[in-house]
Amino acid sequence: MNKLHSMSFGALMAATALPALAADLEVTHWWTAGAEAAGIRVIADAFQKSGNTWVDGAIAGAGGAARPLITSRITGGDPMGATQFTHSAAMRELIEAGFMRDVTEIAEAQGWKEQIFPQSLLESCTFEGKLYCVPSNIHSQQWLWLNNAAFEENGLTVPQYWDEFVAAGPVLREKGIIPLAQGQQAWQIQLMFNVLMVSIGGPDLFDKVYGDLDAEYAAGAEVAKVFKAAAEARDLMTGSNVQAWNEAAHLVIDGRAGGQIMGDWVQGEFMQAGLKAGADFSCLPGLGVHEYITAAGDAFYFPKVEDAEITAAQDALASAIVAPITQVDFTAAKGALPVRRDVELSNPTPCMEKGMEILKAGQVVESVNTMVSPDTVGRVTDLVVEFFADPGFVPETAQKEFAEIIATAD
Amino acid sequence: MSQSGKPTGLFKNLSAKIAAIPMVLTALVIFVGCSVWTIVFSFTNSRLLPSANWVGLDQYERLWSTRRWMISIENLAIYGILMLILALVVGFLLAALIDQKIRFEDGFRTIFLYPYALSFIVTGLVWQWLLNPEFGVQNAVRNLGFETFSFDPLYNPDTVLYGVLIAGLWHTSGLVMCLMLAGLRGIDEDVWKATKIDGIPAWKTYIVVVIPMMRPVFITTLVLVTSGIIKLYDLVIAQTGGGPGLASEVPAKFVFDMMFVSQNLAQGFAASTMMLVAVIFVIIPWAYLEFGGKKHG
Numbered sequence: 001m002n003k004l005h006s007m008s009f010g011a012l013m014a015a016t017a018l019p020a021l022a023a024d025l026e027v028t029h030w031w032t033a034g035a036e037a038a039g040i041r042v043i044a045d046a047f048q049k050s051g052n053t054w055v056d057g058a059i060a061g062a063g064g065a066a067r068p069l070i071t072s073r074i075t076g077g078d079p080m081g082a083t084q085f086t087h088s089a090a091m092r093e094l095i096e097a098g099f100m101r102d103v104t105e106i107a108e109a110q111g112w113k114e115q116i117f118p119q120s121l122l123e124s125c126t127f128e129g130k131l132y133c134v135p136s137n138i139h140s141q142q143w144l145w146l147n148n149a150a151f152e153e154n155g156l157t158v159p160q161y162w163d164e165f166v167a168a169g170p171v172l173r174e175k176g177i178i179p180l181a182q183g184q185q186a187w188q189i190q191l192m193f194n195v196l197m198v199s200i201g202g203p204d205l206f207d208k209v210y211g212d213l214d215a216e217y218a219a220g221a222e223v224a225k226v227f228k229a230a231a232e233a234r235d236l237m238t239g240s241n242v243q244a245w246n247e248a249a250h251l252v253i254d255g256r257a258g259g260q261i262m263g264d265w266v267q268g269e270f271m272q273a274g275l276k277a278g279a280d281f282s283c284l285p286g287l288g289v290h291e292y293i294t295a296a297g298d299a300f301y302f303p304k305v306e307d308a309e310i311t312a313a314q315d316a317l318a319s320a321i322v323a324p325i326t327q328v329d330f331t332a333a334k335g336a337l338p339v340r341r342d343v344e345l346s347n348p349t350p351c352m353e354k355g356m357e358i359l360k361a362g363q364v365v366e367s368v369n370t371m372v373s374p375d376t377v378g379r380v381t382d383l384v385v386e387f388f389a390d391p392g393f394v395p396e397t398a399q400k401e402f403a404e405i406i407a408t409a410d
Numbered sequence: 411m412s413q414s415g416k417p418t419g420l421f422k423n424l425s426a427k428i429a430a431i432p433m434v435l436t437a438l439v440i441f442v443g444c445s446v447w448t449i450v451f452s453f454t455n456s457r458l459l460p461s462a463n464w465v466g467l468d469q470y471e472r473l474w475s476t477r478r479w480m481i482s483i484e485n486l487a488i489y490g491i492l493m494l495i496l497a498l499v500v501g502f503l504l505a506a507l508i509d510q511k512i513r514f515e516d517g518f519r520t521i522f523l524y525p526y527a528l529s530f531i532v533t534g535l536v537w538q539w540l541l542n543p544e545f546g547v548q549n550a551v552r553n554l555g556f557e558t559f560s561f562d563p564l565y566n567p568d569t570v571l572y573g574v575l576i577a578g579l580w581h582t583s584g585l586v587m588c589l590m591l592a593g594l595r596g597i598d599e600d601v602w603k604a605t606k607i608d609g610i611p612a613w614k615t616y617i618v619v620v621i622p623m624m625r626p627v628f629i630t631t632l633v634l635v636t637s638g639i640i641k642l643y644d645l646v647i648a649q650t651g652g653g654p655g656l657a658s659e660v661p662a663k664f665v666f667d668m669m670f671v672s673q674n675l676a677q678g679f680a681a682s683t684m685m686l687v688a689v690i691f692v693i694i695p696w697a698y699l700e701f702g703g704k705k706h707g
Contacts (some may be wrong), residue, residue: 068670075459090673093458184653241543241565243651375457378672382478382656389567389655 023309025317027300028057028073029084030066031334033246035268039334040084043136043317046326050316055081074099079303081310082317087124087133087296088369094301095127101302101311102130106318115322117341118295118359124370125299133299134318137327137336140293140355141263141367142195144284145249145270150177150258161288162200162229165259169236172258180236181248181257182388188245189388190381192261193230194368198294199287200229203365210371215407219399227395227402233261234388252281261287267351268335277349285354293358296367297336376409445686452679460675469680479681482659489571489578489660490639496579497635498628501586506616508587509594519591522584530581534648537577538564541649564650567657574649574658581645582638586631593627594620629700640689661685 025047031040037058044054057080059066067090070083074094085091094100107113107122116122116135125133144165151158151168154175159165169179182192198206205222208214217223240257242248249269251257260266267277275281285291300321302314320326327338332346337355345352358364368377383405387398455465473479508518525533540546541564548561563573597620605615621628643662650658661681669678 068666071458071673072670090458093673097459185651186653241562373457373673375672375674375677378667378674382476385653386477386655389653389657 022051022053023081023307023313024053024055025081025310025313026055026057027082027084027317028059028066028070028080030059031084032058032060033265033269034272035333035335036265039137039330039336042330042333043321043326046320046323047317050313050320052313052316057083074303079305081305082300082302082314084136084298085133085301086298086369087121087367088374089372090369090374091125091133091301092127095125095132099303100132101304101314102132103134103302103314103318104129104131106315107131110319110322112322115340115342117339118362118364120295120364120366121297121299121339124296124366125301133301134321135297135299135339136321137331137334138295138297138339138355138359139263139265139336140285140295140297140358141191142199142286142293143264143266143351144259144261144287145252145266146259146282146284147252147255147257148280148282150252150255153255158282159259159284159288161284165287166232166236168258169232177255178237178239178251178257179259180233181240181242181251181260182233182237182262183245183248184241184243184389185245186381186385188248188262189385190377191263192233193380193384193388195261195287196229196233197226198292198365199289201226202290203292203363206365209406210368211366213372213406213409215403218406219403223402224395224399227399230384230387230398231395234391237388238391264337264351264355265335267349268333271335271349277351283351283354285358291358292363292365293355294367295359295364296370297339373410376405379405379409448679449683449686452676452683454676456675456679458673458675465676469676470684473677473680473684478656478659479661479664481656482661482664485571485658486639486642486660489575489642490636492575493578493582493639494632494635496575497582497586498631500579500583501631502590502621504583504587505590505594508591519588522587524584525581526585528581530644531648533577533581534645537573537580538649541573541576565654567654570650570654570658574645577645577649578638578642582635586635589627589631589634590624593624596627597623629696633696636692640685 027044029040031037040056040058044056047054059069067085070080070085071090071094073080074083075097079099091100112122112131113119121135121138122131125131125135144162146158146165148158150172154171154177156168156171159168165179172179182188194206197209201209201222205217205226208217209223240248240251242251245262245266246269248257248260249262249266250273252260253270253273253275264283267283270277270281277283285293300317302318305311305314321330322339324340324343327340327343328346330336331338335352337352337359338345341360345356348356380402383398383401387393387395451460451462452469453464453466454461455463455468504522508515508522512518528536541562543549543560543562543565546561548559551559551561563569563576601619601623602615605619610618641662642660643666646652646658646660646663652659652663662685665678665682665685667678668674668681
């Protein structure tokens, strides 16, 4: 009995020895795939060093399921301590409505303005001169991932740009290989379409369509090329009957498919499967045509809360995320690019190096999510989802309907 | 309260009325109140958050010119009609067969009713695997030696609805069977004896005598199955996610996607208002027939 007493006394001492302000911070995120989960653990460990406790709120199902859940918890008055989110117009509305906490003070104290690169990461979550997010990593979407063996074993050279890839399609098809593996979920189809828009059409075209919302231009000959490429992609992906992006990636990894258009987070899956960048798989930023990438990436946002302890824990998390050491370990685990330029990547893959070069050259485009409202993205998604599923949907009709959406977009 | 000996009309059955208050409040505030609120805000241009910026019928104009909405309605109509007919037919047949005083009746009843204990999400996932060409039926038959056998309903836009229908039917027909069985057991033995004496064949007795006598059971079943059809959502999410393309989209999914993914509340409200209108169109004639008819004999 005495022993028990002294034990509980010891535990009490240990508890009081912790910093005075220590709180449980619930952090929601949708990083559940292998490499992503490894990444979030790095952040969690760095955060726990501050004496606070990380309460993991993982929500499976990427942006489609997690976003509505996160936004409705914030709007519904049950905010989490912090949440991962992507830069988007969606978050802007929450900020405008006053649900989110601004972190300008921490940013100024730690000199993020000088460290964070590219600056657009901060600009896209700055509202009325105040900063509302902590960028954690950069992800780019404009990549074509290729399984080298699928091409070489069938007497082909690994394609260097989109047209070569299209030309290789029939040969792969003859050998029973699906040329292009794509998950069927709506967001992936939308991602692929907008990747074609940037990569085949180029950054100026992309900006005219989504930035200026020029409907006449969107109906014109330049954008027609994008729809022609989309129709080609549609033929190439026949037979790719999988739903999730990592299932599609595994078709490529197993050599049952030639390539996949997907963001750089796919690289984590390739590497976890034991493949080597360059030797076993290749990556073509901008599909080898226009080497421009979105530098939107992920960020953490903090809902406004009354509790001072939680606010302090939020500060600790914000500092932990941008700390150089976290940046190196975290981005290495997740297969992403760091948000600061003063860190040295440990063992970067050739693909990550390419990505870094493109970033440093400033060949960056805005993400469609920050340019137009979620409603417009939704309408474009519905259109392209229908287009990619129905081989009878002619590109000209699709382009006409696309231009109509752009005409009324906001 | 207790000045007079006899309670007045208002205080008659007072305890019963007090007990009913929570439910009455729930019905008024949650069902009626929220429905009215939804309808009112469908005339605004609310996006992520409700705002009172009136735009008249714009949301409805947009809704009815959206192809995805039209596809959703068409899909629900096809699914609904087939589901209603097949669930009743299959349920009744199962019940009639079980009613033949077979052995292990309890066992069969449990097996048939069991799917109903599963959620739609689980049902959907199970059938997604079963119908998946890589793991499911197609693979099993091919392993038996039929190399060219092809069965892939969920990835073909023309057949995907039937793939969802199979799962829905599997889930629901057990419950229909139980209701029907209860109805059949409620039929007096003498009816069967009388028709037997008259030499009427059993199938004819079912159709001409027994089914008309089971009208209340059929109506209950109809309401249960119909409400299940209109709220069809989780099954589609688990099985197809609305795909391929838009081939298995349904109105409830349209509403959810509009409200929470596209963050266009008003458009979602307009769509859910249209769903409510459709339900009212079904319920009013039915209620009239069911409750209005009784009073007039």
